[in-house]
Amino acid sequence: MKMKSxxxxxxxxxxxxxxxxxxxxxxxxxxxLYVFGDSLVDAGNNxxxxxxxxxxxxxxxxxxxxxNVSTGRFCNGYIGSDYVAMCLGYPxxxxxxxxxxxxxxxxxxxxxxxxxxxILNSTGEGTLSxxxxxxxxxxxxxxxxxxVGNMAPNTLLSKSIFYISSGSNDIFAxxxxxxxxxxxxxxxxxxxxxxxxxxxxxxCGARKIIMLSTSxxxxxxxxxxxxxxxxxxxxxxxxxLSIQFKNETRDLLQNLTSTMPELxxxxxxxxxIDSELRENAxxxxxxxLTNACCGHWKV
Ligand SMILES: *[C@@H]1O[C@H](CO)[C@@H](O)[C@H](O)[C@H]1NC(C)=O
Ligand SMILES: *[C@@H]1O[C@H](CO)[C@@H](O)[C@H](O)[C@H]1NC(C)=O
Ligand SMILES: *[C@@H]1O[C@H](CO)[C@@H](O)[C@H](O)[C@H]1NC(C)=O
Ligand SMILES: *[C@@H]1O[C@H](CO)[C@@H](O)[C@H](O)[C@H]1NC(C)=O
Ligand SMILES: *[C@@H]1O[C@H](CO)[C@@H](O)[C@H](O)[C@H]1NC(C)=O
Ligand SMILES: *[C@@H]1O[C@H](CO)[C@@H](O)[C@H](O)[C@H]1NC(C)=O
Ligand SMILES: *[C@@H]1O[C@H](CO)[C@@H](O)[C@H](O)[C@H]1NC(C)=O
Numbered sequence: 001m002k003m004k005s006x007x008x009x010x011x012x013x014x015x016x017x018x019x020x021x022x023x024x025x026x027x028x029x030x031x032x033l034y035v036f037g038d039s040l041v042d043a044g045n046n047x048x049x050x051x052x053x054x055x056x057x058x059x060x061x062x063x064x065x066x067x068n069v070s071t072g073r074f075c076n077g078y079i080g081s082d083y084v085a086m087c088l089g090y091p092x093x094x095x096x097x098x099x100x101x102x103x104x105x106x107x108x109x110x111x112x113x114x115x116x117x118x119i120l121n122s123t124g125e126g127t128l129s130x131x132x133x134x135x136x137x138x139x140x141x142x143x144x145x146x147x148v149g150n151m152a153p154n155t156l157l158s159k160s161i162f163y164i165s166s167g168s169n170d171i172f173a174x175x176x177x178x179x180x181x182x183x184x185x186x187x188x189x190x191x192x193x194x195x196x197x198x199x200x201x202x203x204c205g206a207r208k209i210i211m212l213s214t215s216x217x218x219x220x221x222x223x224x225x226x227x228x229x230x231x232x233x234x235x236x237x238x239x240x241l242s243i244q245f246k247n248e249t250r251d252l253l254q255n256l257t258s259t260m261p262e263l264x265x266x267x268x269x270x271x272x273i274d275s276e277l278r279e280n281a282x283x284x285x286x287x288x289l290t291n292a293c294c295g296h297w298k299v
Contacts, residue, residue, distance in 0.1 A: 029089030031208075032109035032156065033081075036133045037165035038124075039115030040212070041081040041093075044072030045128060046115045048098035053126040054116045060294035072096065074115055076293040081111055084163055084210070097128075097136055103143060109160065112136055118170035119193050130166050130193075134200050141204045157205030158262070165212040167194075167249070171241045172217070183241060191248045195256070202260045209265040211253060213246035215274040221292040246271050 035041050039054070046053045054074075056062075061070035064077035073079050078086075081093040085108075094109035114128035121129045128136070141157065148156065167190065174186050181189075198209070217223070218238030227233060246269065253265050281289055 028108040030108075031088060032107070032160040033085050033088055033090070033094050033163060034109050034137060034160055034206075035081045035084075035093060035111040035113050035163045036130060036137075037113040037163075037212075038117050038169055039074040039113075040165045040168075041079060041111070041163065042072065042074065042096070042113040042115040043079065043081055043093040043111045044096035045098045045111070045113060047072040048096070049114070049126060049128070051126065053114070053124075056115065056294075063294060080165065080212070081113065081163060084161070085109075088161065097133075097140075103147070106140065110137070110140055113165070116169055117166070118168075118173065119166050119190050119197065120170050120173075123170045123173045130197050134197050137201065138204055154205050158207040160206070160208065162201060162206045162209045163212075164209060167214045167245055168217045168242070171214065171238065171245065175235075175238055175241065183244065187241070187244050187248055190245060191252055194249065195252060198252075198256060199260075202256075202263060207262050207264060209253070209263065210268065211249065211265060212268045213249060213270045214242040215270040216278065217242050219274075219278065219289075221290060224290055242271060 035043070039056075046055050047057050049055075056072050056074040057070050059070060061073060061075065062068060062077070065071060065073065065075075073082075078092065085091075085093050090108055093111050095105050095111060097110050097112045100106060100110070112128065112133035114124070114133065116124040117127035117129050117133070118124050119130050121131055123129065144156065170190055201209075216234065216239055218235035223235050223238060224233070227235070250267050250269075253263075253267055257263050257265075277284055277286065278289055281287070
């Protein structure tokens with residue numbers, strides 16, 4: 001008799017406690033993916049921002065995206081955050097944070113990236129700075145606690161992938177700005193701010209980070225268009241700043257492992273990949289290295 005009533009109580013407890021929605025929502029195919037950064041990974045957040053935030057909601061952006069539609073991606077087709085998501089079993093990038101209307105859209109993660117934004121708050125007027133993106137993530141993480149209880153979110157977050165690509169726009173802003181500091185001071189400021197953002201993410205439960213370095217930013221079509229008379233070459237000064245920043249980002253991650261023992265990271269040296277692609281373009285199927293695919297500097 002005692003036994004029986006115990007069982008009934010247990011069953012009642014299970015029915016009451018388990019969230020009714022969990023049964024109808026299929027689990028995501030892979031670990032949740034959280035994306036932070038700039039136009040290289042923005043899947044549409046800037047469409048929801050006012051000017052002067054840059055937008056890719058017009059042709060020929062998306063000309064190779066299914067349906068030939070511009071989605072806010074600064075690209076002819078899918079972007080890096082889409083391909084990483086596909087590797088995890090998703091059809092494309094998790095939804096842009098500002099497009100979310102229902103929390104259940106966020107089960108596979110969220111894309112916080114904002115084109116034109118940077119590691120420094122002063123970079124990219126009107127965009128979501130990395131600080132703002134991290135702040136939005138903190139909100140999402142606390143929603144997760146509310147939804148799944150206090151212990152589970154940390155388990156979930158520790159399995160999640162944090163994909164980060166930022167820094168180029170800060171270097172551009174510095175390059176075109178007043179240069180009231182030395183390169184070393186500027187890079188140190190960027191790295192110190194980056195450390196703060198990464199520390200917040202870790203303290204919120206992030207454990208697995210994929211970090212993309214800045215690339216050959218002195219070679220992008222916009223920069224080349226500024227030097228048409230000097231043979232349209234790359235800006236060596238910008239490339240040097242990029243190399244210096246990526247070297248220090250790699251050191252920063254390595255250093256953080258001493259204070260963040262559970263941190264696991266992959267550093268992707270985009271600069272080296274970019275250089276290899278440029279040197280052996282034809283081998284990789286590229287025929288045009290100087291013109292833009294779809295933005296303002298398309299010729
Ligand atoms: C894609 O759309 C643009 C404008 O909306 C159009 O000019 C272009 O021809 C289309 N491209 C393809 C491949 O359908
Ligand atoms: C950057 O902005 C965030 C909030 O958006 C703020 O918390 C932080 O203190 C700012 N950082 C600096 C260095 O001003
Ligand atoms: C978090 O919850 C609040 C309150 O329900 C909601 O307004 C907000 O959109 C949620 N954010 C995310 C990222 O789920
Ligand atoms: C340099 O100028 C920028 C604004 O253009 C300012 O935010 C920054 O604090 C200045 N840095 C130094 C070292 O004075
Ligand atoms: C870039 O770095 C290289 C190697 O350190 C150096 O030789 C070159 O002078 C630098 N160029 C500029 C424009 O700073
Ligand atoms: C960047 O790191 C590479 C490899 O570790 C090194 O050869 C190079 O001198 C470094 N460059 C700068 C500017 O720090
Ligand atoms: C990493 O740690 C080394 C040794 O303590 C230090 O010299 C270097 O400045 C640190 N670099 C960064 C980017 O934190």
